[in-house]
Amino acid sequence: DAEITQSPRHKITETGRQVTLACHQTWNHNNMFWYRQDLGHGLRLIHYSYGVHDTNKGEVSDGYSVSRSNTEDLPLTLESAASSQTSVYFCASSTGNEQFFGPGTRLTVL
Amino acid sequence: DQQVKQNSPSLSVQEGRISILNCDYTNSMFDYFLWYKKYPAEGPTFLISISSIKDKNEDGRFTVFLNKSAKHLSLHIVPSQPGDSAVYFCAASSGNQFYFGTGTSLTVIP
Numbered sequence: 001d002a003e004i005t006q007s008p009r010h011k012i013t014e015t016g017r018q019v020t021l022a023c024h025q026t027w028n029h030n031n032m033f034w035y036r037q038d039l040g041h042g043l044r045l046i047h048y049s050y051g052v053h054d055t056n057k058g059e060v061s062d063g064y065s066v067s068r069s070n071t072e073d074l075p076l077t078l079e080s081a082a083s084s085q086t087s088v089y090f091c092a093s094s095t096g097n098e099q100f101f102g103p104g105t106r107l108t109v110l
Numbered sequence: 111d112q113q114v115k116q117n118s119p120s121l122s123v124q125e126g127r128i129s130i131l132n133c134d135y136t137n138s139m140f141d142y143f144l145w146y147k148k149y150p151a152e153g154p155t156f157l158i159s160i161s162s163i164k165d166k167n168e169d170g171r172f173t174v175f176l177n178k179s180a181k182h183l184s185l186h187i188v189p190s191q192p193g194d195s196a197v198y199f200c201a202a203s204s205g206n207q208f209y210f211g212t213g214t215s216l217t218v219i220p
Contacts, residue, residue, distance in 0.1 A: 031206050042212035097142055101153030
């Protein structure tokens, strides 16, 4: 069955370190998205991509970057982790009207 | 500025009764609306959707109503079951981008 996976599921890091969260989908969807979920804010869009080599900033993109070298993967990089980036991160993919979400990565920045 | 709002952070309902979750939006360009259900430690999963050309869509126990003039949609669950206890996110889209509400935590009491 096609799916979307995220790794790691849990990560603890220190302030200032670079962190990369992986997202891999096997649906062959062109559109991929990264969100963060925080209490009181719901799901906020960080970055998104509509295809290979395409990346776009979302609502809360500062301090994050993505790259899209193939259809299946959209890794999210925190260049220099900050405590404000402690959150649960969800990756999603879509063909258009519906998004499919990964299981999430809980990131703690100490 | 939050374009999609869920003003009730939580809702408790007796098993067998109706659950009504509400959502308001501000952007009249949204043309597709979705509800997602999220259990703890899992990613959101798609529940039901509605196009802006309709005012009602039904799928088993779940019905979504759309009132475009009021920019309001609601999700009705009848009858409510304990397994429905989860966080429900409403989302709206225009093109390939999705905007999510902050979520409503539903508890169905046996």
